Amino acid sequence: MSNLEVAQVLLPGGAEAEMDAVVLDYEGRFLRRKRLETKAGLAFVVDLEKTTSLEDGDALELGDGRRVAVRAAPEEVLEVRGVLPRLAWHIGNRHTPCQVCGDHLVIRRDPVIRHMLEHLGAAITESERPFTPEGGAYGHGRTHSHEHGATAHAH
Incomplete structure (x- = not known):
């Protein structure tokens, strides 16, 4: 798991239409640390400071600066x-x-x-x-x- 990208930054309302996205249900959008995979197949780990409710339209910023949109399933x-x-x-x-x-x-x-x-x-x-x-x-x-x-x- 050490070679996976890590997202430690949540950008409220920071999603853009053309971004790759994770599609999560209501329960799945309540997390602190979890391995996720985008629609395009990019696997990464979310590692937030505290358990957080992600909202449709938020974005997660990966360590390399790329952003992944959060979408409600x-x-x-x-x-x-x-x-x-x-x-x-x-x-x-x-x-x-x-x-x-x-x-x-x-x-x-x-x-x-x-x-x-x-x-x-x-x-x-x-x-x-x-x-x-x-x-x-x-x-x-x-x-x-x-x-x-x-x-x-x-x-």
């Missing part, structure tokens, strides 16, 4: 429509990651949550698409994240 999700504030409250109350779109919410497929939402009057559509849920309170992503500026919350 399509996943099995549920598109949720209805009275969105009420439905979002119930989804959040169960600590379920949720992507907020203009006229619907998106969550990963979960039969228990689906049943609850249908009981609340939601219209559910199954889909396969990239899943990029909202970050946590104060912009901290899941548990850890890259920083995008000062927040009102400190640990």
Whole structure:
């Protein structure tokens, strides 16, 4: 593994359309150290200072200066429509990651949550698409994240 390139720098929002990319699902974009392979077949190791939530459109900078785009992989999700504030409250109350779109919410497929939402009057559509849920309170992503500026919350 010593001859693999190493990425120790995350560039938030630094991806460009023509860059080689790694395509990772929601779980796969939460990492600290991991071997990855790009769409073009370049193997490298991500070795970040702390566990980080990578976002679609970020870039990883390799030791030689090349950049690799981070892309969200399509996943099995549920598109949720209805009275969105009420439905979002119930989804959040169960600590379920949720992507907020203009006229619907998106969550990963979960039969228990689906049943609850249908009981609340939601219209559910199954889909396969990239899943990029909202970050946590104060912009901290899941548990850890890259920083995008000062927040009102400190640990």
